[in-house]
Amino acid sequence: MRGMRGTPGRRAVLAAGAVTVTAVALDGCGPEDERDRSGEDRAGRAADLVLTGGHVHTVDDEDSVHQALAVTAGRITFVGTDREARRHVGKGTRVVDLGGRMVMPGLHDGHLHPMSGGQGLLGCDLEYEPLTVRQFQDRVRAYLKRTKDEEPDSWVQVEHWYAQAMRPAGTKLTKADLDALDTRRPIVVKSTDGHTVLVSSRALEIAGITAATKDPAGGAIGRDAQGEPTGVLEDGATDLVTAKIPQPTAAENLRIARTALAALAEQGVTTFMDALASEEGLKAFTALAEEGALTARASFAPLVNVGDKDPVGKVRALRDRYDGGAVKAAAGIAVRNTKLFLDGVLQYPAQTAGLLQPYLECGHGECRPGKRTGAQYWKQEQLDSIVAELTKAGFDPHVHAIGDRSVRTALNAFARVRERGDRRSRLTVAHAELVDPADIKRFARLDVVAAMGFHWAKPAPDSVESVKPYLGAKRWSNYEPEGDILAGGGRISLGSDWPVDPLDEWTAIKTAITRTAAPGSEYAKQGPMTPHQRISRAAALRAATLNGAYQLRQQDHTGSLEAGKFADLIVLDRNVMKVPEEEIAGTKVLLTMVGGRVVHGSLDLE
Structure with missing residues (x-):
């Protein structure tokens, strides 16, 4: 993990469950030998879905651009012109006119933390904003008011604190800024750099951190001129407090994982890697995979620490327990x-x-x-x-x-x-x-x-x-x-x-x-x-x-729109290869598809 930041992440919307398709006829006068009367391709099967009239940015070796593609049994079976696409249309084929919209491979995010991300969307979220001390406190006060029934002992976890952007520039917070809030609840504030937390005096007390506490290996306890803890904890020292926070239940972890997946699908992410994977996260995403509710290909990287006993045995056990094997059309779990x-x-x-x-x-x-x-x-x-x-x-x-x-x-x-x-x-x-x-x-x-x-x-x-x-x-x-x-x-x-x-x-x-x-x-x-x-x-x-x-060892299966690869693709509201560069930031994903399955948006693009 590392530090930050920029504009706030957009809130997730739930991926659409139903697919609405408008069937359109492909008229034309292509040679009769291009397809038989049923529309079956030369392999003897018509496509399940044909997208036409688009800007299909393939990301193949030549970055070639085409008009149409066909999907059969979760795989891309054709990429080319609208005229050629007719060969793949049969009685049961769904045909969608893209109206010139851009299609490209789904995004692959090779380093993120989905459980932390999903939890942040559900909790006290400072949304990466530059804040004064007063604004910071007001945001936490508002959360305390909304959750007042959790007094006096439930932990308050504040996410997405942009510590370097506190205003005026150079402002540094301490436990005193949290202790001024009208609550007995222990508070932990997680900075967006992923290496620093700020905690209240009660959190320090629960963790047993005093002036006499030595810095742990790989971490540091912030101290004032008298040697007293300031409430700022760096790297390994953060574990002294976070270890005291009750872990989410299995049901809560499922909710967190679903929230993360919906946010990822909205962004057009079809493959991700959890770069600090816990077994709790693996359990949650595996449960969703078994339900058929996993909406992105999920890779996991468990942590190996200095001094771990039998680290290879530890990660091998997780691989044996959770890895789903070869990449398939349906999204699965990889622990590699x-x-x-x-x-x-x-x-x-x-x-x-x-x-x-x-x-x-x-x-x-x-x-x-x-x-x-x-x-x-x-x-x-x-x-x-x-x-x-x-x-x-x-x-x-x-x-x-x-x-x-x-x-x-x-x-x-x-x-x-x-x-x-x-x-x-x-x-x-x-x-x-x-x-x-x-x-x-x-x-x-x-x-x-x-x-x-x-x-x-x-x-x-x-x-x-x-x-x-x-x-x-x-x-x-x-x-x-x-x-x-x-x-x-x-x-x-x-x-x-x-x-x-x-x-x-x-x-x-x-x-x-x-x-x-x-x-x-x-x-x-x-x-x-x-x-x-x-x-x-x-x-x-x-x-x-x-x-x-x-x-993530998927290049033979995903990452470009080529025949034989899985239909992991997205449809955008603008052509990001042609619009002014600054406008790329405002891109909306209209459709996210994984292995031919719609996981966000709809094929009804009207």
Whole structure:
């Protein structure tokens, strides 16, 4: 997980259950041998569905564009012209005129946290907004009022706190800001960077955190000048409090998973990877799969921590218990990845991302070399060893590495895998926010996917205020290096990191293309951030589709619209290859289909 943010994620609407189809006749005078009188194709079966009159952006090797496609038994059986599509129409075929609308592969989100995301949509949600202290408190007060029957002991979990955007700039909250609220309930506020929480005095008391409590491994307890806890907990220290919060029931987890799936389908996501998978989440999504209610292909990456006993045995047991096997038309469960944390975040004041050279220290209008180089939770030899064990057991390691030192450490470990002759493992660096130029071409050479959070590639409090001054101009040019990685022949995929970042995939895609803040934002006047890192529209769509499928070993089944692949596709309200770039952010998904099944919207596109 990492930090943020941008525009608030759109609230989910429930995926439509029924499909409404308007049958239309395809008139014309094609040669009689193109189809028989029943409309059956040459394999002897007519298509179940034919879409015509569209802009079908295939994301194949040539990024070819066509007019029509046919779907039979959940697979794409034809892509081509409207004229050629007639061969696939029979008595039982549903034919839909797209009216020129754009069709493309469904989105593949290669790094998110669906249970946290779904829970955030159901709870006290600050929606990633910049807030003053008063506004922050008023939002929590409103929630306390709505849930007053849960006094005095039920935990208050506040989601999507954009800590770096507190106003005025530089505002830091402590437990005192929570203690001022009229409640006895313990409060925990989760920042959008995914590494920091703010808790009330009662939460500290329940967790047994005092001035005498030592910092846990891989974490830090914020303290004031007298050594007293401030209520701010970083990384591993957050577990001291969250471990005391009662876990959701199985029924609550099902509700959370359904909410997450509806939000994903609305965005056009047909495949995702849970990048910090718990067994509770696996149980919930597996239950939905068994009901036939799973509306996206779901991959899971359980966490492997430093010091875990028999980590390979642990993740192998989860794979044996939950993995659904080969990819099928119906959405299923895959447990073939593992998650490892190498470091934290670049943002000041945490600065826990591991750097090759120290962060700068800034004050009184100037910055000078400092001493802090961030964290590195795995030593090189430890990482080499665990990555070797995991890949030999058939798992694909997915390593959180944000700072340039951590990215290099991850690539070093992956190089050892390739040196053994293993070209099969799908190795991924998640986030890769700062990459030393000497390591850029290693992504291509080692066949390592960079799962990038496109939301970060714009001027915002968490970039130009919380990172830029502390890196200096030279390193800043390497920040969010999507363009450099692509130019070096590497492969990038989309990893939204929801709910660390908003679930707004189309704003994220727009941001990777323009590197600009939203029009109307106070940061829009700064123009594009590091414009040399911009990527093309075609590259951004490929990252969000076929490259994500490659990351998750699905490229032979999904990620492009080609005959033989599953019908995982979306219909959009605009042609994102042609509209002005800023308008891509406003894209609405009219239809989401997984394996030929409508999971959002309707085929009635009138």
